[in-house]
Amino acid sequence: MGRHSCCVKQKLRKGLWSPEEDDKLLKYITRFGVGCWSSVPKHAGLQRCGKSCRLRWINYLRPDLKRGMFSQQEEELILNLHQVLGNRWAQIAAQLPGRTDNEIKNFWNSCLKKKLIKQGIDPNTHKPITDNDDVKDKKIEFFDKKSNFFPNSSSSMPMTAELEQAFHINNGGLMLSSSSSMETSSIRDTFLTKSVCDPLFLVEFQSGIDPISYNSNLLAPYQTTYETSLPNLASFDHRCTAAATATATDFSDHSGSSTTGNSSNMNTTRSLSAGFEQMTFEGEMFQLNGVNVKSEEGCVGQWQHHMHMHDVQVNNASDFNIYQMGSYPDVFHQI
């Protein structure tokens, strides 16, 4: 025998809410505020369960709800957030003021999903649907599917075609291809000396937080400022992300010049370049030329701050793990 819902057990009303019921609930919450939902129906004079009252308030009666169609901006935000978060509607809704998880879920299921399919994009993976899935699957294996982080061919910050060709997938890791036409030193330089886009700049720009003493938890208070562009980093499932790591190819035993002008050999200490500061990059997330990387424990290097950008140079490339994640612009996920 199936379970009975709380409403059936208590012989309470179900189905659509009448205007009178709405009025009672609205008046009660306006006067006493949101508290213990289980006691609301009794005090408000409603023949409903507390859960039903809560849902009605959250999805319909709340005064801060935005009504009407989703804007183009909201639509794009939902698509981007879904690519990163998957069906975590509550987390997605947290980034769209005035929208409820239910509303977004319905919009996704009735509209966006179909739109993506029409465009030949798999709504689950956000990847193009093709017959030649064999090769693509290998790339996807590189990520933990549970993590909801997916590669995106239409990434606004894509891995360059040249770099893509230079690597192959091995044991879930991203390895340098021996057949690559790209010079090893060139790849190393690409990784080690390109300007990197730093997730901190959004915070710095707004609050002047010192990036060296940066703590990802500090982002939380600024969520409201960036709620239209930043998902809630604090609520990510970091364990899943950790499983999606792939060790970067070690370039360090190949000598060669780099734009640092200093030695980049393994286990050597780079002398400090002019204008640079020494720094330990442990656990920091960066984007290096379109590739998301996380610095390993003990990763030491130096950095220089520019407007919204950092030049980062590290002593040892193997100190980085490479990630491919959602392509959501300006967003990096701290492990």
Add this chain to the structure above:
DNA sequence: AAAAACTGCAACCGCCAGATA
């Protein structure tokens, strides 16, 4: 004009985690 199919959305269901007794 009527029936069938489709669509959008409000609401429910069942599960889970945390709080409390």
Add this chain to the structure above:
DNA sequence: CTATCTGGCGGTTGCAGTTTT
């Protein structure tokens, strides 16, 4: 420590309105 309660969440259902046949 265990049982129960409660709120929160994602998946699903069912209804009402609209479109198509």
